[in-house]
Every structure is written in C-alpha cells, then in structure tokens.
Amino acid sequence: MIDRHIHEARARLLSRRWFFSDCGLGLAGIAAGAIAARESVAGLAPPSPLAVKPPHYAPKAKRVVYMFQAGAPSHLELFDWKPELAKNDGKLPPADLLQGYRAAFINPNSALLGPKYTFQPYGKAGVEMSELVPHIGGIADDICLIRSMQTDAVNHAPAQILMNTGSQQFGRPSFGAWTLYGLGSEAEDLPGFVVLTSAKGTSGGASNYGSGFLPTSYGGIPLRGSGDPVLYLSNPKGIDREAQRASLDTLNRLNDMALGRFGDPEIASRIQAYELAYKLQESAPELMNLANEPKETLARYGITDPSQPGYARNCLLARRLLERGVRFVQLFHEAWDQHGNLKAGVKQNCADTQQASAALVSDLKERGLLDDTIVIWGGEFGRTPMVQGGNDGRDHHNRAFSMWLAGGGIKAGHVHGKTDDFGFNVVENPVHVHDLNATLLHLLGFDHTKLTYRFQGRDYRLTDVHGHLVKGILA
DSSP states (O other): OTGGGHHHHHHHHHHHHHHHHHTTOTTHHHHHHHHHHHHHHHTOSOOOTTOOOOOSSOOSOSEEEEEEOTTOOOHHHHTOOOHHHHHTTTSOOOGGGGTTOOOSSSOSSOOBOOOSSOEEEETTTTEEEETTOHHHHTTGGGEEEEEEEEOSOOSHHHHHHHHHHSSSSTTOOOHHHHHHHHHOOOOSSSOSEEEEEEETOOSSGGGGTOOTTSOGGGSOEEOOSSSSSSTTOSOOTTOOHHHHHHHHHHHHHHHHHHHHHHOOHHHHHHHHHHHHHHHHHHHHHHHHOOTTSOHHHHHHHTOSOTTSOSHHHHHHHHHHHHHTTOSEEEEEEEOOOOSSOHHHHHHHHHHHHHHHHHHHHHHHHHTTOGGGEEEEEEOSOEEEEEEOSTTSOEEEEOSOEEEEEEETTBOTTEEEOEEOTTSOSEEESOEEHHHHHHHHHHHTTOOTTTOOEEETTEEEOTTTTOOOOOGGGBO
C-alpha cells in the first residue's frame, strides 16, 4: 500500500517545499533540506513509476487484453437471439416498452426490425450466437457471455469514455492506467500499457486510454501499424547510439537533481519516459516484425500479409506484448456504427475481427497465459430493436447490450443475464459499466473502493462512487 501512496505523500511534501522556496523565506534552504531528510528516512524516494507492486489480495489475473469494438456492435445480430423480434418485424413496438425512453436519433415509435442473421448453438452448453461468429462460437466453452450490460450514455464519445474511465467527463484515468498504477509493469523494455488501433480509431480519442490526473507514466502508449512504431522513435541523421546515450545520461542527471529538490512525480515519469524511448528503439521494431511467426499462426489469426496493419495483426501483436510482460493491451476497432447498411456492415466487421479475436483467446490458452489474463470483448453500448435508415439500420441503445470475457477468474462456458423478448430492457442480472469495472479490478486483486488517488482534495477511483461485484461471472 505504501507504494501506491508515494505520489500522494510527495504531493503533500512538495506543496510545503514550494511554500518555503517561493515565499522567499530565509529558512527556505534549511526547510527544504529537512523535508528531504525526512523523505529519505521515511523511505519515500520513489522507485520507477512502473515498478511491480502487490495488489490488495491474491489476484486471479495479472494482465489484461481489451478488444474494444468501438461504434457499438449490435447484440441483436451477434449474441442475443430474439425470435419474437423476428416475428414482429415491421410492427410498432408495444407502447409500454417505450415509456420513459429517449432514443439518440430515431423516433422511438419506429417499426421493429428483426435480426438480419440466424443463430445457432455453440459449445457444450449450446450457447446461441450468430452464424456470423463461428470462430467465437468455437471458443464458447472458454468465454462468459454477458447479455445484460447497461450504461448511462447514449452517444459514442461519452459512452466510450464512461466504459474506459468510469466517467463521461474528460480527464479521468482509464482502466489501463488504474491497472498500471496499482500493479506496475513486468515489461523491461516496452510500455506497461500499449494501445493498438485499426479501422477509424475512436470517437473518445486519447481519453479512452489516458492517465487523467494520474502521473503520465501510467497512460497508454499507442503503437503505429507502419513506419516507426512510435512517432520520432528513430534518431535524426548525425546522431548515433553513443551520442544519444551520452545526451540522455546528462539529461537524466539534471532530472534527478530536480526530482531530489522538488519530489514532483511527473519528473520521475519524465525520466522513465526518456529511458523507455531509448529501449523502444530496439525492442519495438523486433516486436512489430512478424516474419518469424509460423505460417500456421498467421493463418490462425487470418493474417495474409504480416506487414500490413489491421485488426488481425493487432491481435497477434497483443499476444506478443503480453508474453513480453506488458500489463495492459487495448485494441480499438471503430467500425460498428451501423445506423444504415446494417446487414452488410455487421457481416464485414465480423469478417475483419471475429477470427482473430477467437484466435487470441485460444493462442493464450495453449501457451498457458489465459489462466492469469483477463480477455474483454465489447463496445460502448448496443443497438435498438427499432429500425433506422429505412429497413437496414439500428440506433444507439444503452439499456441493454452484450459483451464477453475470458481468462483468469472468469466463469467459462457461461451466459450471464437476460433481456426481454425484443432485446430492449434487461430483465435478469443487470451489469452496469461500474459493476463490470469493479469485478475486473477484483480479478486483478483490488477492492475497487480502496484503489484510490487523491486529486484536488478528493479520493477518486475507477468506479467513482458506484459499482458492485458481479459474483455470477466469477469462476
């Protein structure tokens, strides 16, 4: 617990230092020296911001891969079969269904739209899923399908930020940042939190993976699919490795002096960032080069050209990152916003993502990594059972949607929750975003109410003042 409160203690000490030095008191030097001495005695000199730290209790998992399907996949075409919706295609929804309901764009009293694809049972438990996801169906016995997800937001950016940070407001730390803050990272020459994007990126932007008010060392680092994995990673012409090392050593000495004087955690983050960038010049190109991956592995993920960026390549990179000690890997694929062209759009999205998503789970399982890795697949909300865009689209829907999980501590081959006959409201075992995040932190060894950070006079947490453990999805 001491490690996680180093930054808070330093912030309090720092405010006193600034008072003595900036107010021009004659005792400034003595006071600052005394504070520094007490820090040393108290053992508050910070380790690396990403040093491995123990959780509150023994965890079920120690790493996370989050396959975020931005734009909001339609649960009605993928994971929540509704024969009554199919029977009532083209009819108006029951009046009592719409009481108090506000849609994002459509007139709520629009005709119902039956599912565009058929469903079939998968796995030993016969979990019903769409004909479009046979590869995910192939891992049905390894996943927990939640059909009762709920969220507060009805538009993409706030809903994505809520899902990833626990708040619709900008400036809060992401789930990945909280994970890194709580556990640190086992990666020696890679970021502890890596972000990989495909398709259109995200509506919520960098807020989905930022550090918010936590020190910046805990934020996600995007790796690009082509060129330098990180912008400006390569040295400019005329600067060799030795010259860069000498320059970096000098810079680090200056930063160490500033850290010793002020104790600002952002200085420690800056030192860590410079050193990581230096290491990344060698580790990142090796990571991104899939030339040595067996052809069978590439085929398994659906990769035809390993040099071309895309979702399938990102899934394989996620496995490689986890193997190298990266704590949190997040994939963003924003292509699921089917207000129109629903039938073709969902089919294409599944062709682009479902094989690689399933391959990542089975690959981790075969390598012995799934037991202590949490795998998450889902978007920011669902889609309406009412039509939009003629007869081939669905609007945003926050009252009910589906996600699936796999890995450490998750109940495998299980379906949790239930929606009504139209997939409109949750009628059994609702799971709010805050409940999901509380449960994920529990699996990582944290009481979500106690993993906090003091900012502007208040203790903040990922779940804000909400969240309950969803025991029904735990193994």
